[in-house]
Structures are given as structure tokens and as C-alpha cells.
Amino acid sequence: DRTVEQGNQIQLGNQVANIIETPGHTLGHIVYHFAASQALFCGDTLFSMGCGRLFEGSAEQMWHSMQKLKKLPKDTQIYCAHEYTQENGKFALSLEPDNQLLKQRMMQVNQLREKNQSTVPSTMQQELTTNPFLRENSLELQKSINMTGQPAEKIFKKIRELKDRF
Numbered sequence: 001d002r003t004v005e006q007g008n009q010i011q012l013g014n015q016v017a018n019i020i021e022t023p024g025h026t027l028g029h030i031v032y033h034f035a036a037s038q039a040l041f042c043g044d045t046l047f048s049m050g051c052g053r054l055f056e057g058s059a060e061q062m063w064h065s066m067q068k069l070k071k072l073p074k075d076t077q078i079y080c081a082h083e084y085t086q087e088n089g090k091f092a093l094s095l096e097p098d099n100q101l102l103k104q105r106m107m108q109v110n111q112l113r114e115k116n117q118s119t120v121p122s123t124m125q126q127e128l129t130t131n132p133f134l135r136e137n138s139l140e141l142q143k144s145i146n147m148t149g150q151p152a153e154k155i156f157k158k159i160r161e162l163k164d165r166f
Contacts, residue, residue: 024062025052039077047080048122050088051133059157074125085119091166101129
């Protein structure tokens with residue numbers, strides 16, 4: 001019942017959430033970072049091995065939003081809005097088929113999904129090593145999309161376009 005913006009805090013019970021504006025999926029998208037609990041509730045901005053589609057925002061806005069999230073502590077638990085991990089992982093493997101951490105993670109994801117178990121939450125560390133939307137600096141990924149040495153923002157945009165058609 002009140003508007004929040006970047007830098008605001010809200011209290012839920014005994015927990016305090018920092019508000020981070022993350023436009024891209026929608027223009028007014030925000031996420032809640034509970035620093036004391038090492039938890040991020042990120043809605044449709046960051047997914048396990050993916051990121052949200054661009055409905056109202058631009059690739060540039062989403063890239064900047066993802067850069068904010070990359071700065072969170074590596075042990076932050078990532079709670080996204082949907083269980084898309086397995087499909088996102090298939091796309092990630094199409095870009096980085098030699099990424100050993102990604103292969104290992106997909107084995108775990110497939111095992112969990114076979115048992116109808118959730119793959120969420122993930123951690124920021126897992127995302128930094130397996131999520132193509134956070135790996136624009138990966139040489140393997142750059143080569144696979146023919147964008148070696150291009151600006152990170154353009155690489156991100158290309159990855160988002162490829163995922164939209166995957």
C-alpha cells in the first residue's frame with residue numbers, strides 16, 4: 001500500500017529488505033534483498049540460469065539491472081518467481097557446452113526435476129558460473145555467438161535475443 005524505490009527498506013516481521021530497482025522485464029520491477037538472511041527475492045528479473053523477458057523495458061535496462069545483482073554476496077540465496085531452471089540450463093549449455101560447472105549443475109537439476117523437486121533457490125555463486133546472462137565476459141560464450149571482444153552490453157542483448165528464439 002506504499003510505493004518503494006531504489007535504496008528504500010521495508011520491514012517484514014523481524015526481517016529488513018533493501019529495495020533494488022531492476023527495470024527490464026517491466027519498467028517498475030523491483031527486487032527485495034534481505035542482507036541479514038542472505039536472500040534475494042528477484043521476481044522476474046533473475047532466474048536460475050536465466051533472466052526475464054523484456055516486456056516493457058529494454059535490453060540495456062535489464063543489463064544494468066543484472067549488473068546490480070552481480071554485486072551481491074556470492075552466498076546470497078536466489079529465489080526467483082518461476083521454475084524455469086531446466087529449460088534455461090538447456091539454453092545455457094547451447095552457448096557454453098564445455099563449461100564443466102554448468103554440466104555438473106545440469107546433472108543436479110535433471111536429477112531434482114526427475115523427482116519433481118524444485119531447483120530453487122540457487123546461489124549467486126552458481127549463477128555467476130552457469131547463468132549466461134551474468135557471463136558476458138566468458139570467452140567460450142562470446143565465441144559461440146560470434147561476438148568475441150564486443151561490449152558486454154551488446155553481448156547481453158544478443159543472448160537475450162537468442163533465448164527469445166530458443
